Amino acid sequence: MKIDKKLNELPLSKMNPNSLESLFGEKDIQAMWMADSEFEIAQPIQEALIKRIADSGFGYEYKPESFFTARQAWYKNHYQVDLIKEQTFFSPSIPATITIAIENLTAKGDGIIIQSPVWSKFREIIRRTKRKVIKNPLKLVNDSYEINFEDLAEKAKSENNKILIICNPHNPVGRVWTKKELAKIVTICKENDLLLISDEIHKDVILFNNQFTSLLSYANSLDKLIICTSEAKTFNFCGISDSIAIIPNKEIRESIEGTLKKYYLGRTNALTRVALETAYLEGGEWLKELIETVEKNVLIIEEALTKTNSKIKLIKPEGTFQVWLDFRNIFTNTKEMFKNVTKDSKIGLSPGHWFGREGALFMRMSIATTEQRVQNAIQKIIKSVSNK
Numbered sequence: 001m002k003i004d005k006k007l008n009e010l011p012l013s014k015m016n017p018n019s020l021e022s023l024f025g026e027k028d029i030q031a032m033w034m035a036d037s038e039f040e041i042a043q044p045i046q047e048a049l050i051k052r053i054a055d056s057g058f059g060y061e062y063k064p065e066s067f068f069t070a071r072q073a074w075y076k077n078h079y080q081v082d083l084i085k086e087q088t089f090f091s092p093s094i095p096a097t098i099t100i101a102i103e104n105l106t107a108k109g110d111g112i113i114i115q116s117p118v119w120s121k122f123r124e125i126i127r128r129t130k131r132k133v134i135k136n137p138l139k140l141v142n143d144s145y146e147i148n149f150e151d152l153a154e155k156a157k158s159e160n161n162k163i164l165i166i167c168n169p170h171n172p173v174g175r176v177w178t179k180k181e182l183a184k185i186v187t188i189c190k191e192n193d194l195l196l197i198s199d200e201i202h203k204d205v206i207l208f209n210n211q212f213t214s215l216l217s218y219a220n221s222l223d224k225l226i227i228c229t230s231e232a233k234t235f236n237f238c239g240i241s242d243s244i245a246i247i248p249n250k251e252i253r254e255s256i257e258g259t260l261k262k263y264y265l266g267r268t269n270a271l272t273r274v275a276l277e278t279a280y281l282e283g284g285e286w287l288k289e290l291i292e293t294v295e296k297n298v299l300i301i302e303e304a305l306t307k308t309n310s311k312i313k314l315i316k317p318e319g320t321f322q323v324w325l326d327f328r329n330i331f332t333n334t335k336e337m338f339k340n341v342t343k344d345s346k347i348g349l350s351p352g353h354w355f356g357r358e359g360a361l362f363m364r365m366s367i368a369t370t371e372q373r374v375q376n377a378i379q380k381i382i383k384s385v386s387n388k
């Protein structure tokens, strides 16, 4: 797969010199820290966007029926779920949906459970909305992460804790939760009247024959459920996209949708609509290629670490286009690890503690890029710690 032709010229957030300077202390960094793909978008999507721009002006748009039909078919074929149009609506972003859900459905001081290490915005949102972060840390067992169900059941029991947010597949550790694990989560939420928010943005990149299950398939047994998702990250058009909220329960849906309507946040973006509809109709082959490339990149990293006898350990991902690297055999201090690897390799990775202190001494590396760029980067990272 090819990367963006003008990757280095685009004003991409992850390469913003000011961000690089403030995060890594210098501007001359290859940015592999953000979960953002570098691939040129699928040819049919490019063509559809070019055609839409050439076609006419950009008056107010609505989403035609063909859009919903295409989305329904994609969700049925790819995730084996039946989307009900009325239960599915636009939200400007996933963090926006989660923020509104927390504000509308809980009170200040209530506990929101997250499974750290996890995408840092969950923690940020909980703090900004003045709720309490309740951690149900993941357990690392034989180089694979597991949910600590005993701890979860304990935390769920507390009357103060109202919501559990899960990340499926899990960013940053790359687990794709199994049906058995999800069924246990559903049972715990049901027994304790917890609202379950499932962030499924990484659902399309499922590696090495693992199986993704959407929480939507449990909608009949769990009433208090919100699915947040988007295909923008998969198809590399986060710059023009919004997100999707799927909420089967009418009351919860009306509450969240009501807030979006109150602020008039439902306008259709013509380019988003075209990109998404084309992705649903014609994106399948491109997605297959993406998955194959990401799998190859994981294997490149695995092989490079093995061949060089590196002390860096790979936590092999089941999904997502990131890898989680374990530096605990090399460093005991997070700051030292971050400084050392960044300064010597010039590769900008996300240090694990950004995802919660449970991620300390790990680093996340984004690998939705060419095999050559991944090969070069991992060699530089290995070299940066080779004398340690």
Ligand SMILES: Cc1ncc(COP(=O)(O)O)c(C=O)c1O
Pocket (backbone or CB within 6 Å): 035, 092, 093, 094, 095, 119, 167, 171, 199, 201, 230, 238, 242, 243
């Ligand atoms: C788990 C997860 N949720 C949501 C997002 C981003 O959502 P949005 O593009 O709607 O802001 C990311 C981006 O990295 C993510 O990893």
